[in-house]
Amino acid sequence: MSVEPNLANLIPSSLVTIQPVSLMAAREQDVTVDLLRLDSIHPVISGNKYFKLKYHVEAAIDSGSKGILSFGGAYSNHLAALACYCHDAGLQSVGVIRGEHPMNPSPTISLAAGYGMKHVFVSRSEYKNSQILNEQMSREFPGFMIVPEGGRSGHGVKGASEILAAADTARYNIIACAVGTGTMMAGLLQGISESQMVMGFSSLKLKAGNDVELYVRSHADSKKYMISYDYHFGGYAKITPTLIDYMNQLWLGEKIQTDFVYTAKMMFGIQDYVKKNLFPPGSRILAVHSGGLQGNQSLQHRLLF
Numbered sequence: 001m002s003v004e005p006n007l008a009n010l011i012p013s014s015l016v017t018i019q020p021v022s023l024m025a026a027r028e029q030d031v032t033v034d035l036l037r038l039d040s041i042h043p044v045i046s047g048n049k050y051f052k053l054k055y056h057v058e059a060a061i062d063s064g065s066k067g068i069l070s071f072g073g074a075y076s077n078h079l080a081a082l083a084c085y086c087h088d089a090g091l092q093s094v095g096v097i098r099g100e101h102p103m104n105p106s107p108t109i110s111l112a113a114g115y116g117m118k119h120v121f122v123s124r125s126e127y128k129n130s131q132i133l134n135e136q137m138s139r140e141f142p143g144f145m146i147v148p149e150g151g152r153s154g155h156g157v158k159g160a161s162e163i164l165a166a167a168d169t170a171r172y173n174i175i176a177c178a179v180g181t182g183t184m185m186a187g188l189l190q191g192i193s194e195s196q197m198v199m200g201f202s203s204l205k206l207k208a209g210n211d212v213e214l215y216v217r218s219h220a221d222s223k224k225y226m227i228s229y230d231y232h233f234g235g236y237a238k239i240t241p242t243l244i245d246y247m248n249q250l251w252l253g254e255k256i257q258t259d260f261v262y263t264a265k266m267m268f269g270i271q272d273y274v275k276k277n278l279f280p281p282g283s284r285i286l287a288v289h290s291g292g293l294q295g296n297q298s299l300q301h302r303l304l305f
């Protein structure tokens with residue numbers, strides 16, 4: 001199979017667009033919120049995953065690896081994107097899934113398997129010990145490049161540092177994003193100018209000073225940032241009726257689809273800040289729509305319009 005060496009540049013930045021969110025603007029305060037649509041760049045290699053994976057894929061090709069092995073949950077956007085990206089790049093892929101083999105594979109696992117991803121299921125306790133698991137996997141899959149969960153590595157941060165260059169983003173002073181592993185936020189911090197700050201909304205229930213925050217801080221240099229821990233809605237991938245109502249409101253009112261794990265919680269947080277007048281007057285907020293809509297397949301269909 002021939003390998004396309006420029007695959008990392010496959011997605012033209014013209015596919016990244018900016019859309020105003022009129023529902024959120026606060027005219028009296030002169031605050032506006034726009035959305036950076038990374039979700040529309042590719043149907044599967046969606047959102048921030050494309051940026052976080054591109055240098056991993058490039059490195060795997062350059063080093064002559066057979067493929068890429070990485071880790072995630074049964075609905076992982078990261079593994080779905082990895083499977084498709086590797087398939088297009090002529091690489092094999094392995095997804096190590098947290099949790100026992102389910103009776104029925106999740107739609108994400110089926111999608112990834114369609115791109116040739118081989119899945120390995122490990123118990124939650126085995127999954128937690130990443131060092132032993134990494135060693136075990138490199139023995140089982142020799143010649144594969146191992147990418148940490150969520151693409152959290154120097155390659156992942158470097159790719160994410162290019163997100164803001166994909167559109168005309170210099171006029172914003174606050175860049176808002178969802179935070180999972182913190183890789184995208186670390187990259188955004190490297191990509192901002194002196195007059196900008198990054199505001200992260202944690203999708204995990206964490207306390208200040210946690211490992212994600214330390215990771216972000218180590219990439220901040222002297223750049224300004226904050227992480228809010230007030231909009232996780234009970235924890236990672238947890239939902240409430242309020243969150244679901246809000247997602248439906250965004251869809252019906254603005255034709256914006258969000259995912260319940262990350263972008264819906266970020267948007268709710270921004271909306272709440274606007275409502276409480278917490279943004280300084282004149283704030284120009286750019287919210288990163290980091291994709292990940294496939295994960296909504298784990299919701300009961302009747303919840304979303």
Ligand SMILES: *Cc1c(COP(=O)(O)O)cnc(C)c1O
Binds near residue numbers: 047181
């Ligand atoms: C993976 C993902 C994130 C989290 O990105 P990190 O770099 O892990 O913080 C945010 N939003 C969406 C839609 C995602 O799929």
